[in-house]
Amino acid sequence: MLVDTLLRPLQDLRISVTDRCNFRCTYCMPREAFGPDHVYLPHAALLSFEEVTRVARLFVQAGVTKLRLTGGEPLLRKGIEHLIGQLAELRTPQGQPVELTMTTNGVLLPKKAQTLKDAGLNRLTISLDALEDATFQRMADVDWRVEDVLAGIAAAQQAGFERLKVNMVVQRGVNDQEVLPMAQYFRGRGIQLRFIEYMDVGNTNGWRMDHVLPSSEVRAHIHAQFPLEAVDRHRPDATAQTWRYVDGAGDIGFISSVTEAFCGDCTRMRLSTDGQLYTCLFAHQGTDLKTPLRAGANDTELGQLIAGVWTQRADRYSERRAAHQGSRIIPLVPVHADVPEHQPARPRIEMSYIGG
């Protein structure tokens, strides 16, 4: 098992399969920054499915048991089911299959859900920030409607995906009025709704602390209407804290990256669309895996590179941000393990490039 400098084991790999998206969520790919002139990665820069599978195999050999496909919008990557088919064949050193999941905005699921299931995808997380069209469309900045995402969720259920999760990014003053309707809609449907605190990822979303609605407030709001009780975390590395409805209508999750940072449990490495490794969502710089991969490095050499990146890892951005907030200094510049605070900020990578 590989552990980093803070003794966190490497267990998950998030794989971004495209930097493109059919949404323009204001908190992720605002249209001003990702307009018609935005330059996306050229096709030749993208890792091929064979390259992704080879890298994923090395990660599985190094102890990873969970792979998550993300983006950008992963369903925009042509033939994604072929990649899923290849990844589904990977086995851990103990001979077990890996858990294969995907995060998607959902609108292409009516076309694709069955193919994904047949290819071997185990789990799906679908993002949806509101049930009311006007709020949804303002946040996603698209003409798609809520019913298109709901149709995606229905298609996933019909295809046989169980224990679906729905991610809702909550922004104070933007969609906080949707918290209760969303909770009400998804309770009792066998779908876990997860509330995500709005994060200061990337450089373009104009993040401000006063736009963050702390999970504690969201939880109190729901609890007043639908009483909740805490559920023990079944996996110490789980990003979400789980609570359940006392009346048995299922459970909900809270991803409190801003107010209750969980860096101590962060066991994730990220592989960008063009083959860079990132050890933190808030990184400025990755480690180039693609160049040695394409230059003919063998598995041992690539495995050593991966091990070197993980064993040197010291990231705990969110915890450091929280410490700053505690002292009432909200960082307007990135705070990162490898950046002394007096240095000018370097741009961070965008979430659409590295995957959520």
Ligand code: SAM
């Ligand atoms: N396009 C897919 C989707 O939206 O599900 C996958 C990629 S998206 C970057 C992954 C997740 O990151 C989504 O659930 C999205 O809501 C979340 N996300 C993006 N920007 C965020 C931000 N600034 N704060 C919190 N969550 C964010």
Ligand code: SF4
């Ligand atoms: Fe696209 Fe997902 Fe980012 Fe929204 S959150 S812009 S759907 S990548």
Ligand code: SF4
């Ligand atoms: Fe992991 Fe970085 Fe997020 Fe902390 S800030 S939980 S180290 S990705």
